[in-house]
Amino acid sequence: MAERLEFQAKKVGVWLYELPTSKLIALALICTYLAVLPSAIYSMLSNTVEPLGGPAWGRHDALKMVLLGCIAAPLIETAVIQWGCLRLLGRLGCDTRVAICVSALAFGLAHNYSGAYVVFGVAAGLVFALVFDIEDARNGRPFAVTCAVHAIRNGLTLVISLLVR
Numbered sequence: 001m002a003e004r005l006e007f008q009a010k011k012v013g014v015w016l017y018e019l020p021t022s023k024l025i026a027l028a029l030i031c032t033y034l035a036v037l038p039s040a041i042y043s044m045l046s047n048t049v050e051p052l053g054g055p056a057w058g059r060h061d062a063l064k065m066v067l068l069g070c071i072a073a074p075l076i077e078t079a080v081i082q083w084g085c086l087r088l089l090g091r092l093g094c095d096t097r098v099a100i101c102v103s104a105l106a107f108g109l110a111h112n113y114s115g116a117y118v119v120f121g122v123a124a125g126l127v128f129a130l131v132f133d134i135e136d137a138r139n140g141r142p143f144a145v146t147c148a149v150h151a152i153r154n155g156l157t158l159v160i161s162l163l164v165r
Helices: 002-018 021-034 036-045 059-091 096-109 115-137 142-164
Strands: none
16 A cells, blocks of 8 residues: 555656646646645634734735735745755755755744644645755756745735735
C-alpha cells in the first residue's frame, strides 16, 4: 500500500514539474482558494466563530490595498519567506520537504490576524513554497512566478472583497 502511494505521489510530482508555467499559475491560484478549507476545519474543531480576519482596510483604501497587498507584500514575502527561507535552508543541507514546510509555517505566522488566518496562511504558504520549488527545479523563474501567483491571488481577493462590501 505504501509503495503504491509513493508511486502515485511521484506521478503527481512529475505531472506538476512538466506543467507549463501558465497552467501551474492557474492551478496554484485555485489551490490558494482551497487553502481556506483547513481554516474552516480549524474553526469547527476549536468551537470558535472567529472571523478569518486580514488587514483592516476600508473600502476607501483601495489604492493602499493595491500598493501594499498586491505589489509590496507579494514582493517582500516572496523575497523573505520563499526565496530567502528556501535558499538558506537548502544551503544548510535541509531536506527540500522540510524547507517547504518551514517556509509555509513562516508564511502562516507572518499572517497572524487570527488563529484561523494563521492556519490559512500556512496552507497558502505551502502552495507558494511548492510553486517556488517547482519553478526552481526546472530552472524557471521561481521568484517571478511565485510573486505573480501571490499578487494575482491578492488582487482577485481585493476585487471580490470590494464587490461584496
